Amino acid sequence: MDWYLSVLKKYAVFTGRAQRAEYWYFILFNVLAMIALIIVDSITGSFSEDLGMGLLSGLYYLGVLVPSVAVSVRRLHDTGRSGWWLLIGLIPVLGGLILLFFTVQDSKPGSNEYGLNPKGLS
Numbered sequence: 001m002d003w004y005l006s007v008l009k010k011y012a013v014f015t016g017r018a019q020r021a022e023y024w025y026f027i028l029f030n031v032l033a034m035i036a037l038i039i040v041d042s043i044t045g046s047f048s049e050d051l052g053m054g055l056l057s058g059l060y061y062l063g064v065l066v067p068s069v070a071v072s073v074r075r076l077h078d079t080g081r082s083g084w085w086l087l088i089g090l091i092p093v094l095g096g097l098i099l100l101f102f103t104v105q106d107s108k109p110g111s112n113e114y115g116l117n118p119k120g121l122s
Contacts, residue, residue, distance in 0.1 A: 004029040007071045008064075014083060018074035019107055019118040026071050030064055072099075077114035078107045 003025035007018075034057055041047040041054025048054060053061065073083030079102055088095045107117055 001029070007067050010070065010074075011067050012070055014070050014073045015077075016074055016115045017078035017107070017112075017118050018071050019078060020075075020104070022118070023071055023075040023103060026068070030068065033060060072103075074114075075103050077112075078118065079103075079105045080108040080112050080114075 003022045006022060007026045010016075034053075037057035037060050038047065038053060041056050044054070044056075046054040046056065051058070069086065072086055076083050076085050081102060085102065086099070089099045091098075107119055110117055
């Protein structure tokens with residue numbers, strides 16, 4: 001839970017680096033929260049099959065959109081890549097696979113142009 005909260009504290013911080021644990025725990029908690037909110041939306045009748053989400057899940061999605069992009073950019077920085085690589089995700093299927101490959105890679109050792117290695121700071 002600390003990893004999730006640390007990302008929210010850095011709501012719109014696009015500089016620096018994010019290690020794998022920070023990124024993947026944030027993704028995990030987002031997926032779990034979305035599943036729970038979609039269930040609540042379904043029970044309350046606010047779920048829209050056309051949109052694939054309801055009122056609560058939609059508000060949550062909008063609330064975590066900026067921190068999700070920010071932690072993704074920081075994760076790319078940690079692997080030594082520019083945050084602009086995030087745009088490759090716009091390519092159907094292949095872009096997502098490339099981003100998955102980038103995000104599962106280990107941190108570049110030592111400092112890079114984006115800052116100190118976060119593994120050494122923990």
